[in-house]
Amino acid sequence: MNVIEVKDLSVDYGPVRALDNINLQVEKGEFLGIIGPNGGGKTTLLKVLLGLIKPNHGEVEINFKKPIGYVPQFSHFDREFPISVLDVILLGALEGKIKILHKFKKDQVKKAEEIMKSLGILEFKDRQISQLSGGQLQKVLIARALMVEPEVMILDEPTASLDANSKTEIYNLLKLLNKDKTILVVSHDMGVINSYIDTVACLNRNLHYHGDDTKLDQNVLEKVYGCPVELVAHGPTPHRVLKIHEEDEK
Template identity: 75%
Template sequence: MNIIEVNNLTVKYDNVTALDDINIKIKKGEFLGVIGPNGGGKTTLLKSLLGLIKPNIGEVKINDHRPIGYVPQFSNFDRTFPIKVLDVILLGKLEGKIKFLHRFKNTDINKAEEIMHSLGIYKFRNRQISQLSGGQLQKVLIARALIMEPEIMILDEPTASLDANSKTEIYNLLKRLNEDKTIIVVSHDVGVINSYIDTVACLNKKMHYHGDDTKLSKRTLENVYGCPVELIAHGNTPHRVLHVHDEEGEEI
């Protein structure tokens, strides 16, 4: 069963094409990784899936009645805002306009505590978010999405700026959540993509690759990034994007 269907999706900003005739079908329970260069349309694709952008051509079909759980990059989250972990998670329960002095139900608080226990962050429930590490804050943002009880989770660079141990911890968590949720992750980490996901979509305005084979070849990556890519094997096959070279071999 396809839980998401993207058909002939084209999105333009004025005369600039951000997405060009994108077609992709995402199955229920799939763990999809989306990779591609900066400016390749990954954020626009996420906004289209979330219904925040109306396409110029084509459509996005979401075959699920529940809200989509969205986890932004934690580096874009204002960590100086004076708010506790529990309160951040409860924000996921707010719908529409926020009433002054809004009080959450006990069932909401109990649900938030249940999620915190499952993610191993309950001990931080009363801690200010400014006191959290990057990995801890990322778990809090995941918890905020989970309290909506979504069928679909969309995460934008969930391990950006995290150390290797935190990356592994976050992706092991996502793999566990994938047991009963559809997961879509945007990432620059090809090593992670190869290690955890079921399918991969390579995006640079056009969708260059999508299928059940998650083994990314050097040629596939070069087609996507538009420049030479060096694959360096260190277990999970991380990569390094090299400078574009001219015909004489000089860097451009």
């Protein structure tokens, strides 16, 4: 069963075409990684799926009822805003316009605390968000998205600016959530793409590739990025896989 179907989708920003004739199907329970260069249309595609942008052509079919759990890049998050971890997570329970002096229900607070406990961040519930590490803040944003009990989660660069250990922790968490949720994640980290996701979509205005073979062909990657790409293979001993040089073939 496809939970998302994108058909002949095109999006223009004035005279500039950001997405051109995109066709994409996302199956229930899939862990999809979307890769591509900056300006290639990845965030635009996410905004279309979220209903924030109306396409110029084509359509998107959403075949589930619950809201999408969205996790934005936390680089766009004002960490100096005077708000606690608990309150950030509770914002995920808001519906419609925010009322002045809004008070959350006891069951919503209990639900937020249960989510925090499951993600290992309950001890931080009263901390101001500026006191968190990057990895801790990312878990807070994931917890906020989980407040709507989503069937599908969309994450935009969830490990940007995180250290290697925090990246591993976040993706292990997403893999665990993937047991009962469909997950779409935009990432520039090819190592993560090869290590965690089930399927990959390569996007640079056009969709160049979508399939379950995460050992991507060098030609596909160079077509997507428009330049030679250095692959990093993960395993017991991390190593780089480079193209054969002409002099090595002689």
